[in-house]
Ligand SMILES: Nc1ncnc2c1ncn2[C@@H]1O[C@H](COP(=O)(O)OP(=O)(O)OP(=O)(O)O)[C@@H](O)[C@H]1O
């Protein structure tokens with residue numbers, strides 16, 4: 001991969017929940033167009049790391065710089081910064097009282113200077129992209145998990161973010177629906193979207209990632225190209241973890 | 249049983265029922281306003297607001313309505329608050345207001361808990377999704393959380409409304425000419441201690457039953473709107 005400019009720089013990031021030290025001096029740079037996959041055991045701090053990036057969790061120490069702007073210094077409007085960072089959740093979190101089209105167009109209509117027609121046109125093209133145009137007027141309760149997650153991805157893309165954060169996007173899905181969601185994510189990666197993905201889908205990580213980060217107990221233990229991490233892991237903790245998730 | 253007194257006294261029941269309904273409407277309106285403010289205070293991050301709201305709610309829910317009523321009725325004049333008599337609204341408007349304010353202060357505490365619980369029952373992920381798109385807290389609250397909370401709140405608020413109608417009978421003690429007071433008057437005048445109570449009970453029931461049906465209709469209407 002050609003060396004591109006850094007999009008997100010994380011410096012000495014720390015996060016405590018009360019006495020619990022969940023993230024310990026994390027340093028990480030995500031470059032433009034890069035697909036970074038974060039793996040690691042349950043409770044290692046993967047979700048917390050991702051949620052600190054758009055400050056759904058408040059870091060307790062360190063600095064995060066996004067597109068050259070510090071998002072941790074409270075000088076800048078966090079809402080404006082979030083408009084450029086899409087997030088996809090394990091539990092989809094579609095707005096349950098709104099139909100699919102309303103879910104996708106709400107934030108652009110309220111936050112961007114565009115007309116309803118423009119927002120709807122763009123929503124329809126996003127629905128085409130995730131293969132769900134026919135669901136435009138359905139309500140979330142009428143969709144399968146895989147469909148919900150693809151709509152959630154479309155909703156995040158509607159704000160035209162510069163980076164997409166995924167927190168275990170396929171973990172709540174029935175196995176036969178995982179493929180649909182992963183293929184949408186693969187398309188995004190191919191288009192050059194910068195992505196930070198927490199997942200347990202090791203096959204996807206190997207295929208789609210430019211870089212794999214292995215976290216354990218709040219630290220980045222090992223990182224590198226997927227072939228290095230999966231085929232020649234250096235740390236015993238990485239080896240143990242991969243052994244457990246791949247051979248069971 | 250002899251209900252022949254109704255020929256002469258039916259207006260007592262009708263006028264009493266009017267006052268009871270008026271009192272309940274006033275109480276629900278003011279009680280809801282109080283309740284919304286208390287609920288917002290209680291879910292806010294400001295410790296002072298939170299504390300004041302908690303103390304208010306705990307105190308009101310932990311003391312008898314009758315005591316609260318007397319405190320307001322005798323207490324307001326003592327601290328210099330007098331409601332003027334407005335002849336158009338009946339001869340005892342000052343008493344009516346004391347009763348309505350006491351009921352509202354009481355109901356507000358219960359409404360606050362209903363609203364707080366309704367807001368907190370909305371999945372936290374809904375707020376997080378809205379915030380992650382860049383929507384500010386207030387906008388997320390207005391567009392995402394409150395509409396969903398409203399659906400949780402409405403049935404409980406309906407029950408509270410019905411409870412208010414029934415509990416409002418207590419204001420007959422301070423001389424407000426509500427349904428209960430007038431039924432008592434009829435008992436005294438006719439020397440029939442029993443039958444007027446049956447009439448009053450039936451009227452209370454018709455009022456509460458009608459409201460609960462209306463609220464049920466409203467709920468069903470909202471559910472078909474959202475198709476959830
Ligand atoms: N809001 C919170 N309050 C207190 N502790 C928390 C909170 N959120 C997470 N934690 C704790 O922080 C640690 C890291 O949690 P996190 O959710 O980031 O782990 P994870 O790597 O995403 O795990 P999983 O694979 O199970 O999702 C855990 O010990 C968790 O219990």
Ligand SMILES: [Mg+2]
Pocket residue numbers: 046047048168
């Ligand atoms: Mg997690």
